[in-house]
Amino acid sequence: MSHATGIRYLNEKALPHTWCAGCGIGIMMGALVRAFEELDYRTADTVVVTGIGCTGKVDDFLVTNALHTTHGRALAFATGIKAFNPKLHVVVIMGDGDSVTIGGNHFIHAARRNIDLTAIVVNNFNYGMTGGQVSGTTPGGSITSTTAWGNPERDFDICALAEVAGANYVAREIPLNGWELKERIKEALGKKGFSLVEVFSPCVTHFGKNNKMKQGQEMLRWFRQRCVPVESYRLLTDPARDCFPIGKLVDRDVPDFNARYETFRAKAKAAQG
Numbered sequence: 001m002s003h004a005t006g007i008r009y010l011n012e013k014a015l016p017h018t019w020c021a022g023c024g025i026g027i028m029m030g031a032l033v034r035a036f037e038e039l040d041y042r043t044a045d046t047v048v049v050t051g052i053g054c055t056g057k058v059d060d061f062l063v064t065n066a067l068h069t070t071h072g073r074a075l076a077f078a079t080g081i082k083a084f085n086p087k088l089h090v091v092v093i094m095g096d097g098d099s100v101t102i103g104g105n106h107f108i109h110a111a112r113r114n115i116d117l118t119a120i121v122v123n124n125f126n127y128g129m130t131g132g133q134v135s136g137t138t139p140g141g142s143i144t145s146t147t148a149w150g151n152p153e154r155d156f157d158i159c160a161l162a163e164v165a166g167a168n169y170v171a172r173e174i175p176l177n178g179w180e181l182k183e184r185i186k187e188a189l190g191k192k193g194f195s196l197v198e199v200f201s202p203c204v205t206h207f208g209k210n211n212k213m214k215q216g217q218e219m220l221r222w223f224r225q226r227c228v229p230v231e232s233y234r235l236l237t238d239p240a241r242d243c244f245p246i247g248k249l250v251d252r253d254v255p256d257f258n259a260r261y262e263t264f265r266a267k268a269k270a271a272q273g
Contacts, residue, residue: 004035004037004038006032006037007033009036009063010063011060015061017029018057019054019057020205021204021216022202022204022208022215022219023054023124023202023203023205024122024124024175024199024200024201024202025058028122029058029061030178030182031181031185032091032185034182035185035189036189039186039190041089043065046089046091047065047066047081047088048062048064048065048091048093049067049075049077049078049090049091049093050066050068050092050093051070051072051095051103052069052070052072052098052129053071053095053097053127054124055094055098056098056129067081071102071103073103073106074092074098074099074103075092075099075106075110075117075119076106078090078117079115079117082115083257086258090117091117091118091120092118092119093122095122095123096121096122096123096124096126096135096156097126097127097135097136100158100161101135101156104156108165111161111162111165111166113194115193115194115256115258116192116193116194116258117194118188118195118196119194119196119197120196120199122199122201123198123200124201124202125137125138125139125142125203126145126203126206126207128206128207131145131206132203132205132206132207132209132210133145137156137158138155139151139155139242140152140154142207142211145206157244159172159198159249159250163249166194167193167196168192168194168195168252168253168256169187169194169251169252170195170198170248170249170250171184171187171198171248171249171250172198172199172200172245172246173198173200173246173247174199174200174220174227174246175199175200175202175223176223176224177246180247181197181199184248187248187251192256193254193257200223200227202223204216207219227243227245228246230245230246230248230249231247233245
């Protein structure tokens with residue numbers, strides 16, 4: 001029995017990748033290209049949009065169309081691409097800083113519009129590329145380079161934010177679950193409307209080192225302790241504050257932006273005779 005490898009979407013001349021040992025971005029990219037292959041995406045019809053940060057390097061290793069954008073603005077650029085050519089498959093890859101800390105307003109409105117994009121957010125709980133500063137998803141009490149005695153702020157739940165803002169599909173996975181991660185990305189790609197896949201990813205270099213987890217395995221064990229399959233999570237009567245559901249969290253069929261736009265466009269044309 002053959003399995004998808006995704007090799008035809010990779011720029012092999014650019015490999016090996018440059019991410020730190022223990023980082024989960026490479027696992028996410030592998031899941032993404034295997035999902036592309038299983039869906040038989042044509043590179044000419046696929047656009048990968050990235051911002052700034054560790055995840056911004058993903059487009060270096062792909063042979064799809066790519067757009068490398070400014071910090072926090074990846075979803076704004078991707079919205080423009082999809083509005084201009086709705087036939088394109090548009091995937092937006094961001095970190096937690098890019099997506100909901102600096103880019104939080106764009107994130108909310110992309111979900112509210114239900115624009116037909118797939119957003120993959122690799123959440124490593126800090127600004128990994130620029131020195132390990134606190135971000136909007138840094139767990140409360142955690143040590144970062146800018147919160148030396150612990151983070152006094154509450155953190156975002158990215159998936160909950162996407163759900164209440166109006167996303168049609170929301171899922172969360174961890175690098176330990178490689179097959180499930182590929183399946184969640186594949187489902188998101190096939191869903192009309194705004195889709196989010198959040199990936200909890202180790203940042204051993206900064207977050208792990210600062211929080212007594214100097215090895216990737218230690219961070220992965222930390223994720224496993226915190227993350228509960230969504231079916232089991234929903235049975236908990238009093239889930240802990242630092243406990244998160246993983247799997248498919250939201251799956252609904254609200255008409256996406258382009259479908260609604262065509263409805264109003266038809267009304268305008270009819271009114272003009």
